[in-house]
Amino acid sequence: MSAPSRPLRSHQRSLFELVAALARGEATGIADILAAVTPGGGKSLLPVIAASRLIAAGLVDRVVWVVPRDSLRLQAEEAFADPAWRSALGHSLSVRAADNSPDPSRGLAGYVTTYQAVAAAPALHLAEMRRHRTLLVVDEVHHLPALADGETGSEAAAWSSALLPLFREARLRLLLSGTLERADGRRILWLPYRQEGGAPVPDIEAPGWAVIGYSRAEALAEKAVLPVNFGALDGEASWLEGGRTSGQARVGPHRLSGPGPSATTRPALFTALRTGFARDLLREAFYATRRLRAERRRKRGLTAADAVRGLGKLLVVAPDQASAQSYHAMLQAWMPEEQARRDVRIATSAETDAHAALAAFRLTPEPAVLVTVAMAYEGLDAPEVAVVAALTHIRSRPWLEQMIARATRVDPHAGDYADQHALVFHPDDPLFAQFRARIETEQATATRPRKRPTGAASPEPRPLARETDEGIVPLESNALGLRYAMLRPGPSVAMARKEARQAAAEPAPVPPSRVERALRARVAAMVTAQAVEDEAELRRTGGAPLPHRYNAVLKRLFNNKSRAAMTVEELEAALAWLERNRLQDHLHLLDGDSRYAWSVRRRWAGAERRPGQ
Structure with missing residues (x-):
């Protein structure tokens, strides 16, 4: 089997060589492949490589690719239809985005479905797996909790229950993820685990498993992802705190960048995202995008009326749907009416045309600005995103990594790699600062012991709670100063593991009642x-x-x-x-x-x- 004519990244080459060995009968005993690829590092080609080689070798008949959201089904179809990769890999396979109608493949090499669809009709998909020797691809597998951990009644547990029989029935499994940990500390479905430092970690040396890793450091070295420039905006916020029984008292102003996380960090962040600070950060991101687009037009000799690819786009991530609507209105107010209708779109679960807005943002020169909450942060393949306004309250590391990865994809229409970088504007709060410090030192996708969080799956600020005694009412906020910090490579994986063990061994004591x-x-x-x-x-x-x-x-x-x-x-x-x-x-x-x-x-x-x- 000759190597493809188009260059592959190191993790893609590793998978290509592995499936070639499987096809030759040399890699016996391998039934599970785990690809832990840094967000933005190019996971979407891996199912194409695996399916095209394994089907050609007669080891499997079909591929079934399961994704966490409906908006990703089209991208999966596009990965198989990409003409350049069809030529480079020498394949002619096609898959279809299927619903729960009978015969989901319809004569093609397989189909793409969602976790939700499998959970709604598990018998249909299980019958398909039994009818054909199947390569099962599960995208973002970390969304699926291990059922042995006792989680019941949740949507994610329902997904795991429906998908588990498909795992068992598949001839081969390819599991994809940008992170090997769940934010709630639970194990991931199907992955083997061992104990390290008193905590369960994925066992990358388990029998029958092949693990392919691709770290941020490797992706940067191969120019597969862009470096990140963080624009941290500081500010101060004031709010009312208290409830009906105790009365309300004004708190603040408090600086967002206060020394370390404290009792005021999340209320200040929550207030900032819904008052004047949000407008100031959004304005910084908006004008940075406008300057970038103007500079790229100038270099290419384009006029303001020329609609072309590669000029750079802005992704705005809001904390909730009401804020998303507010940000959308602000952005439109900063443009002439006709340009606002053309250039600014919103995609939330409440919008009937959300999927159309996402598709237009990804595939056409205009619109240039997309406002969303969560439906576009993970897996959105839009290389033209150059600027992110991170107006989100979530501070879990996997979530934030996925968000910034929307801007780290290399844009083939934007010129030389050296002229591109991701620009992420964010509140300068201690929690985001911790995240930024961690990704500077954790440059590789690696398993490591971690302290189980005492909070939710994705840490939240205290939302508006006018009807609760514990709630806050935002009053006002404003921006104070902006500073930039370019993401730099950090220490080795071994050092990151050592520091993680030390952190896990010294947890801060927290009384159970608190x-x-x-x-x-x-x-x-x-x-x-x-x-x-x-x-x-x-x-x-x-x-x-x-x-x-x-x-x-x-x-x-x-x-x-x-x-x-x-x-x-x-x-x-x-x-x-x-x-x-x-x-x-x-x-x-x-x-x-x-x-x-x-x-x-x-x-x-x-x-x-x-x-x-």
């Missing part, structure tokens, strides 16, 4: 945040106050336990569920519920008595 209080407050805040968002979007269906209804729904979902009665593990599970699901979609659980009706009557009776007290 952990429980903090988790209860965050659950309450997240419930109220969903209620506020849904009321703002006119999704309310009438009846009792929405926060009360949502709290009742959450209680029903978690064995009728109140937050006060939940254990730490149950509170963590509730946080993880709230991060992935909307309570609005489960209001039917209250239909005909006499306990809920009784609590509503009591609440309304109390409300009627209070004015006359």
Whole structure:
């Protein structure tokens, strides 16, 4: 088997050589391939390499590629249809983005589906796996929790339950991920584990497994990804804190860049993302993108009216849908009306044309600006993204790595590699600073012991909680100063592992009661945040106050336990569920519920008595 004519990256060459060995019968005993590739490093070609070689060798008949979101199905189809790679690899395979209709492959070499689709029709997909010798490709496998860890009732657990029989039935499995850890500390489905430093880590030397790694350092050395320039914007924020029983007091102003994470870090960040600071950071990113596009037009001798690829685009990541709408309106207000309609789009789950907006942003010269919340941060293949406005509250390392990777892809239309870099504007808070320091020292995708977090799967700021005693009400914020820091390569993997072990061996003592209080407050805040968002979007269906209804729904979902009665593990599970699901979609659980009706009557009776007290 000759090597492809088009150059491959080191991890792509490794997979090519591995499947060639499988085809020759030399790599016996290998049934699972794990590709741990740094975000933006080019995972999407790996299924094409594997499928084209293995089908040609007669080891498998079909490929089934499972992705976490519907928006990624089209990109998977494009990977197989890319004419340059079809020529370089000498293949003519095609796959189709399938729904749950019968015969999903329709005579092609396979199909692409989603976790959600498999969970909705597991028998259909299992029958397909049994009908053909199948290469199963699971994209972003870290989204799937190991069922042995006891997670039940969540959407992710349902995905794992539906996909596990497919894992068992597949002839070969190719598992793809940009991170070998879940933010909630749970094991990943199907991966083998061993104990290291008292913590479970993936066993990369397990029998029957082949592991292909591609670190950020390797990707930078091969010019597969772009260096990152961080624009950290400092600011200060003020808010009201307290609830109905204790009254509200003004807090602040507090600097975002205060010394180390503290009790004010998340409230200040939450306030900043919804007040004047957000406008200031968005403006910095907007004008940086405009300057970049003007400079590239000048170098290429283009006029302002020329719509061409490679000028650079701006991705805005908002903390919630209401903020996304606000940012979208701000951006449009800074442009002439016609240009605003052409250049600025929004893609959230509430928008009916979200997938069309994503496709246009990826594949056409215009629009040049996309505002989103989460649906475009992971796996979005849009090499023209050069600037990211990181107006997000999430501070988990895997999530942030995925976000900045949207701008680190090399744009083939933008000229020389040396003239490109990613520019990420972000709040200069200690939590983001910690993330930036970590990715500077953790330059490789490596397994290592880690301290289990005491919070949710993706740490959240305290959302708007006007109906809770623990809540805050944002007042005002403003930007103070901007500084830039170019991402530099860090120490070796061995040093990063040593530092991680030391950090894991010296956890800061936290009293259990404080952990429980903090988790209860965050659950309450997240419930109220969903209620506020849904009321703002006119999704309310009438009846009792929405926060009360949502709290009742959450209680029903978690064995009728109140937050006060939940254990730490149950509170963590509730946080993880709230991060992935909307309570609005489960209001039917209250239909005909006499306990809920009784609590509503009591609440309304109390409300009627209070004015006359």
